[in-house]
Amino acid sequence: xxxxxxxxxxxxxGEGIDLxxxxxxxxxxxxxxxxxxxxxxxxHETNIVSEQLGHPPAFITSPSGHTSRRTNRxxxxxxxxxxxxxxxxxxxERLHQLGVDAVGLSGIDGGLWRGARKDAIRAVEDGRTVxxxxxxxxxxxxxxxxxxxxxxDHARTPVLCPPALSADNEAINVDADRxxxxxxxxxxxxxxxxxxxxxxxxxxxxxxxxxIATAGASDEVVRAAAKGRMKNKVLAAEEAITxxxxxxxxxxxNADTPIASAxxxxxxxxxxxxx
Numbered sequence: 001x002x003x004x005x006x007x008x009x010x011x012x013x014g015e016g017i018d019l020x021x022x023x024x025x026x027x028x029x030x031x032x033x034x035x036x037x038x039x040x041x042x043x044h045e046t047n048i049v050s051e052q053l054g055h056p057p058a059f060i061t062s063p064s065g066h067t068s069r070r071t072n073r074x075x076x077x078x079x080x081x082x083x084x085x086x087x088x089x090x091x092x093e094r095l096h097q098l099g100v101d102a103v104g105l106s107g108i109d110g111g112l113w114r115g116a117r118k119d120a121i122r123a124v125e126d127g128r129t130v131x132x133x134x135x136x137x138x139x140x141x142x143x144x145x146x147x148x149x150x151x152x153d154h155a156r157t158p159v160l161c162p163p164a165l166s167a168d169n170e171a172i173n174v175d176a177d178r179x180x181x182x183x184x185x186x187x188x189x190x191x192x193x194x195x196x197x198x199x200x201x202x203x204x205x206x207x208x209x210x211x212i213a214t215a216g217a218s219d220e221v222v223r224a225a226a227k228g229r230m231k232n233k234v235l236a237a238e239e240a241i242t243x244x245x246x247x248x249x250x251x252x253x254n255a256d257t258p259i260a261s262a263x264x265x266x267x268x269x270x271x272x273x274x275x
Contacts, residue, residue, distance in 0.1 A: 160183065249265070
């Protein structure tokens with residue numbers, strides 16, 4: 001008997017991303033017997049709601065060039081409202097309409113995603129490095145794979161989103177790409193697809209034709225080319241490969257069939273070592 005493939009799919013929440021084509025493909029994969037975990041973002045919608053609520057979004061950039069949302073308590077409340085509420089439940093609703101027994105969870109639920117809150121963050125402001133100590137951010141370090149496998153074994157499809165829980169049981173904002181990567185590793189996934197509003201890692205971010213088609217687990221060319229948010233996606237891909245995931249693809253969420261396109265190599269493909 002063939003073991004069903006386990007596929008973790010992370011779809012970003014950037015401006016202009018239409019989830020519908022991917023959700024239709026997920027329904028097809030589930031009908032065909034695949035074990036699918038969907039991780040979603042919601043950054044653009046969060047920015048809109050933050051503006052509407054009079055709490056405009058703010059971002060910080062580390063000295064190494066990583067960009068993240070400045071997350072105080074008010075920001076985290078808006079973040080949870082959009083990610084855990086509006087987006088997560090609308091995705092679960094749509095998947096049920098497509099015949100998928102989806103279960104929507106944040107990383108808080110059941111302590112699904114846990115990690116340490118960052119005590120201090122170095123950020124570049126006006127050309128100088130400053131230390132921020134009140135940010136509610138961190139990184140997922142542990143995934144409850146037993147819980148996720150229980151859902152998958154009972155034909156449920158988990159739909160996951162940040163935030164996660166700290167060691168002190170405090171909600172923390174975490175990068176969804178890297179959370180998807182450690183989730184894929186915890187499940188021993190065959191594939192991790194990181195889909196967003198870019199076609200993959202580009203040598204020149206302004207030139208879609210400069211796509212880097214293949215990459216190794218620690219590819220200096222890819223690392224050098226990754227700018228802004230793409231740095232986190234490349235880190236996520238490397239962490240997933242190191243964690244035993246068979247294959248990672250960074251690709252566009254905006255193709256007619258984004259999942260099928262990514263699985264056939266339309267993007268930047270990271271391959272794990274042969275078993």
